[in-house]
Amino acid sequence: MFKKSVLKVAVSAGVLALGGGVASAGNVEVLHWWTSGGEAAALNVLKDDLASKGVEWQDMPVAGGGGEAAMTALRARVTAGNAPTAVQMLGFDIRDWAAEGALANLDDVATSEGWDGVVPDALKAFSKYDGHWVAAPVNVHSTNWVWINKKALDAAGGKAPTNWDELIAVLDAMKANGITPLAHGGQAWQDATIFDAVVLSMGNDFYKASMIDLDEGALGGDKMVEVFNRMAKLRSYVDDNFSGRDWNLASAMVINGEAGMQMMGDWAKGEFLRADQVPGKDFVCIRFPGTQGSVTFNSDQFAMFKVSDPEAQQAQKLMASAVMSPVFQSAFNVVKGSVPARTDVPNDAFDDCGKKGMADLAEANANGSLFGSMAHGHAVPASIKNAMYDVVTAHFNGEYDATEAAAELVTAVADAK
Numbered sequence: 001m002f003k004k005s006v007l008k009v010a011v012s013a014g015v016l017a018l019g020g021g022v023a024s025a026g027n028v029e030v031l032h033w034w035t036s037g038g039e040a041a042a043l044n045v046l047k048d049d050l051a052s053k054g055v056e057w058q059d060m061p062v063a064g065g066g067g068e069a070a071m072t073a074l075r076a077r078v079t080a081g082n083a084p085t086a087v088q089m090l091g092f093d094i095r096d097w098a099a100e101g102a103l104a105n106l107d108d109v110a111t112s113e114g115w116d117g118v119v120p121d122a123l124k125a126f127s128k129y130d131g132h133w134v135a136a137p138v139n140v141h142s143t144n145w146v147w148i149n150k151k152a153l154d155a156a157g158g159k160a161p162t163n164w165d166e167l168i169a170v171l172d173a174m175k176a177n178g179i180t181p182l183a184h185g186g187q188a189w190q191d192a193t194i195f196d197a198v199v200l201s202m203g204n205d206f207y208k209a210s211m212i213d214l215d216e217g218a219l220g221g222d223k224m225v226e227v228f229n230r231m232a233k234l235r236s237y238v239d240d241n242f243s244g245r246d247w248n249l250a251s252a253m254v255i256n257g258e259a260g261m262q263m264m265g266d267w268a269k270g271e272f273l274r275a276d277q278v279p280g281k282d283f284v285c286i287r288f289p290g291t292q293g294s295v296t297f298n299s300d301q302f303a304m305f306k307v308s309d310p311e312a313q314q315a316q317k318l319m320a321s322a323v324m325s326p327v328f329q330s331a332f333n334v335v336k337g338s339v340p341a342r343t344d345v346p347n348d349a350f351d352d353c354g355k356k357g358m359a360d361l362a363e364a365n366a367n368g369s370l371f372g373s374m375a376h377g378h379a380v381p382a383s384i385k386n387a388m389y390d391v392v393t394a395h396f397n398g399e400y401d402a403t404e405a406a407a408e409l410v411t412a413v414a415d416a417k
């Protein structure tokens, strides 16, 4: 068992070696949903880092992009009185668990390492609860990206689209060239990821009013009807087998040239990199047309659950400290496709898409055009997010027309509040 002074040495030195090896510094059981090729590669960076510090990793993967299945598994574990020590978690879910009093307090590590000075307020809004640190942010993803196969773009005229009309022209050209224009997986969170981007493309004020402030006029008005019309248009470029497809299989369709593009958060880049593809050469990353200058973000954070064993508590602190190290945040995010959660990490190691991601984030943050992603739990609590998912997916599958969908959105959100 560690004494506090020993922990400090271990935390700052990073390694506690005994007799040439690395002494055990406890064990963390980590619940996460990073199971695709790119995600697993990034997770290995974390596992190796912790192993070098003597922290043993007990894996609890729960497959399912966006983390809904993982959150269901988490609830079952906590109800059974057996919470995992560390959990990958998004936005409002962190707040909900903190409000239940389930999360450990990380203030001593955060204070001694000065997290307050390097983590942007937009993330702190979720990492801290009631003024106390309850989670360590490992990255910032943004969701308003489009990933385009370079050859397919060249064959479709070669110009990346910057607005809705240009996007439709490129999709039409890809269709005429005999490929699936839009690679998509029919799962509610993926439908919602595209929806986020389409809403944002109608303006920052509209995104804020509808997705964050839940203004009824915005949720049910003409602009929202237009959003649903555009969703239906995008649906017409998806292949017949899209239903239930995992997001990384949709990425694979773009990687192998079967499809032209995917509208997805920058975790998709992790798949392209895993396939040895190079940005600018094999694929192109652009902001969803009409959202240049704005960012919808989500941040993966590790929330630590309250545990009574002091050794487990020390391992949690070691893990939190490891996750927040600037060197680690660079190494991890280069592989994951995301960007660092700290503002003081250099961009040298990042590829062009990563550099653009970091610059866009800083610019959006400075200009008031940075918003939490609805689809990824950073705009509204899970109950309201799920109500929106239902309407977006029902419309995407043809159950409602655009006018009905906008009206349903108002009702669903009001019922979920």
Ligand code: GAL
Binding pocket: 033, 034, 039, 064, 065, 066, 067, 090, 141, 247, 267, 298, 299, 300, 376
């Ligand atoms: C997001 C998460 C990403 C990535 C993605 C697909 O919610 O923040 O890290 O895992 O889901 O699984």
